[in-house]
Amino acid sequence: MKSIDLKDLNNFELQTLLQTAIAPRPIALASTIDRNGNINLSPFSFFNIFSSNPPIVIFSPARRVRDNTTKHTLENILEVPEVVIGNVSFNMVQQVSLSSTEYEDGINEFVKAGLTMKNADLVKPPLIVESPVNMECKVLEIKPLGKEGGAGNLIICEVLKVHVREEFLDKDEKLDQTKLNLVSRLGGNWYGKTSADTLFEVPKPLATKGIGYDQLPEEIKNSTVFTGNDLGMLANIEELPKGQFSAKLELHRKAQNLLLESKISEAWGLLNQ
Known part of the structure; x- marks a missing residue:
């Protein structure tokens, strides 16, 4: 087994190693707005659910490794602490990738990526119509993890309302995982595809206790x-x-x-x- 001392890696090498090893990662497509009403849309794969009661999700717009600058998403949330998070299906992945382009401040990535805005019910940023699921969130806390390039900024969000496109529901009005066709991020330019033919079930040993x-x-x-x-x-x-x-x-x-x-x-x- 090869052992790697992280002190021997530069920022880019460290980022590449961790993003390749910790995969696949779900993608948060984050819709935000600044105090002047300018809308931003950007994907983040440092993202997950951390609590269901209260419903808490966290994503992290890290400082750029290249030049240690911060992202418009973070700057917007500092001004307006609200966000809509959409998940990403395979049929929109190229548009979502386009939305990650570093456009100038004030440019609306919904327009650049050809994605559709819809007014949210409880927060100012718009919903993403193409996303199978949208979560309206208020930001509870922003936790910076450092000041150097690659340092994360944890955006701790409470989910206030969820919107689900009806074609992704089953006959019982529940989310159907076999229909969502979600994509995920790996290292480099690689993505993963969670389609029905790649899913499998593993029964949880909760009600019973296995012999071991x-x-x-x-x-x-x-x-x-x-x-x-x-x-x-x-x-x-x-x-x-x-x-x-x-x-x-x-x-x-x-x-x-x-x-x-x-x-x-x-x-x-x-x-x-």
């Missing part, structure tokens, strides 16, 4: 067939089946195929012979 990896039979634990994912699934049962367990690799391969279909009980039944 350490309780797996040696024949299973030391198999040259099973991966860490396979063993994690096998260890997430409440009680180990009674009896003997096979060390035959042929059976392990058949059980592995069952695990690929999330048929954990059937896999154990095959191994418990």
